[in-house]
Amino acid sequence: MSRIGIIAGTGGLPLALAQALPDAHVVAFEGASVAVPEDRLDRHRIEKLGGVFDALRAAGVSRVVMAGAMSRPALDPSALDPVMMALAPRILMAMQGGDDALLRLVITVFEEQGFAVVGAHELLPDLTAGDGLLAGPAPSDRARADIARGRDILAAIGPMDVGQGCVVAEGLCLGVETLQGTDAMLRFVGETPGSLRGTRRGVLVKRPKPGQDLRVDMPAIGPATVEAAAAAGLDGIAIQSGAVLLIDRAELLSMVEARGLFLLAEPA
Amino acid sequence: MSRIGIIAGTGGLPLALAQALPDAHVVAFEGASVAVPEDRLDRHRIEKLGGVFDALRAAGVSRVVMAGAMSRPALDPSALDPVMMALAPRILMAMQGGDDALLRLVITVFEEQGFAVVGAHELLPDLTAGDGLLAGPAPSDRARADIARGRDILAAIGPMDVGQGCVVAEGLCLGVETLQGTDAMLRFVGETPGSLRGTRRGVLVKRPKPGQDLRVDMPAIGPATVEAAAAAGLDGIAIQSGAVLLIDRAELLSMVEARGLFLLAEPA
Numbered sequence: 001m002s003r004i005g006i007i008a009g010t011g012g013l014p015l016a017l018a019q020a021l022p023d024a025h026v027v028a029f030e031g032a033s034v035a036v037p038e039d040r041l042d043r044h045r046i047e048k049l050g051g052v053f054d055a056l057r058a059a060g061v062s063r064v065v066m067a068g069a070m071s072r073p074a075l076d077p078s079a080l081d082p083v084m085m086a087l088a089p090r091i092l093m094a095m096q097g098g099d100d101a102l103l104r105l106v107i108t109v110f111e112e113q114g115f116a117v118v119g120a121h122e123l124l125p126d127l128t129a130g131d132g133l134l135a136g137p138a139p140s141d142r143a144r145a146d147i148a149r150g151r152d153i154l155a156a157i158g159p160m161d162v163g164q165g166c167v168v169a170e171g172l173c174l175g176v177e178t179l180q181g182t183d184a185m186l187r188f189v190g191e192t193p194g195s196l197r198g199t200r201r202g203v204l205v206k207r208p209k210p211g212q213d214l215r216v217d218m219p220a221i222g223p224a225t226v227e228a229a230a231a232a233g234l235d236g237i238a239i240q241s242g243a244v245l246l247i248d249r250a251e252l253l254s255m256v257e258a259r260g261l262f263l264l265a266e267p268a
Numbered sequence: 269m270s271r272i273g274i275i276a277g278t279g280g281l282p283l284a285l286a287q288a289l290p291d292a293h294v295v296a297f298e299g300a301s302v303a304v305p306e307d308r309l310d311r312h313r314i315e316k317l318g319g320v321f322d323a324l325r326a327a328g329v330s331r332v333v334m335a336g337a338m339s340r341p342a343l344d345p346s347a348l349d350p351v352m353m354a355l356a357p358r359i360l361m362a363m364q365g366g367d368d369a370l371l372r373l374v375i376t377v378f379e380e381q382g383f384a385v386v387g388a389h390e391l392l393p394d395l396t397a398g399d400g401l402l403a404g405p406a407p408s409d410r411a412r413a414d415i416a417r418g419r420d421i422l423a424a425i426g427p428m429d430v431g432q433g434c435v436v437a438e439g440l441c442l443g444v445e446t447l448q449g450t451d452a453m454l455r456f457v458g459e460t461p462g463s464l465r466g467t468r469r470g471v472l473v474k475r476p477k478p479g480q481d482l483r484v485d486m487p488a489i490g491p492a493t494v495e496a497a498a499a500a501g502l503d504g505i506a507i508q509s510g511a512v513l514l515i516d517r518a519e520l521l522s523m524v525e526a527r528g529l530f531l532l533a534e535p536a
Binding site: 071074095149152153156157159160162163170171172173174175176178179180184188191192193196197198 | 342363420421424425427428430431438439440441442443444446447448452456459460461463464465466
């Protein structure tokens, strides 16, 4: 059985994977803040991507998983290795688009180098949710209507590669996730003036874009998401079953209960 | 020639209309913060909408214009007059949707009462912009690409009745306007962490939703919008010609120049 390579970014997922896969070879880029203990990390400069491929091959890796968020690199052009020099035009092109374009390129490049790219949810199915109410009280009819509207909004904006989340409160859209991520959107929602929001609570809807490749940039929620949703005055969180990562699952679910929210998973 | 009735909400537009149309009868709801001098206002309780129709008819008004933002009313059910009692089911239904649903209902109700509803831009064509560069330096190719992407994003989310503006910076979407309005979105954009935004500047794109009825909720920009766009580190603002209100036009244009931004108007 071949070794797994983990390309680790920020957030809780790389650590969860590294702990569940003790034999995996974990790569991180220099300067990235990664929760995996440093002695498990094989650090490389982003400019020396050829060295990453060599190191993975030398470690016997044939399948890789991208885990966690990676900020867009500020490349030092004078430090590019030949592999990155050859890739530069395609990277520049992809960086003009949204995150999807760049991540699709990353997958393509790993595949061109002979690696199979797999999703974290394929390696650890327990990372995602089955259908149904995972924690908290059953959503009200009002909340269910807000979830449906949130799904419609995400489906409409999905092809634009903007974000994977939104907040709807009694029919009103209070936030659409953009580059800054879910927690920033929830802070923004929490700052909505009372003169606009009234007593409306609302729901966070979080799902992949339609047709999104779940091997990269899979949506994720964790305990911090629940805290932020509660602080924003929401009633609950609705995700897509099998397609949203649950970070620190046990803590996440007990946080949902403790904050009196609901967490609902529905199929695509 | 028939008198014009102005239904005045917040913002600069009601005052601009009231000044340009000195013969107009100006109605405002109790509790609304309206910039028109109080002695020009005929105040009514929102629960007594029948009284508004009576007052407009008594004043010889046959055409009305909705001007400025109105927050969703917190109705006192015990105070509803017969007209509002009869409308209550339709109002409740419309309040489940976005702003568009409620505003379409308002137009329908005024029309059912025998009033013609006209747009502010029809009464005062100078309130909107013609095609072209209105102020500031010509946008770069990069800014023009961001404007095109912003238009695509607004077109995609338009049918969802979410908002009329977004910010794009070098292909990345930094904000999508929701209930809180353009200025709140621009503050949010300005708070984007440098680790995510880098040196990207970006553009504010502001346009009506495709197919939007411009007689209500017409998008607007004013000097405060320009200030907020500059504070958010943007390069400029792109609007739709003939379809976005320019509040305090002279001050707005000189503010664009003073802040080094561009203001571009393009057709639909």
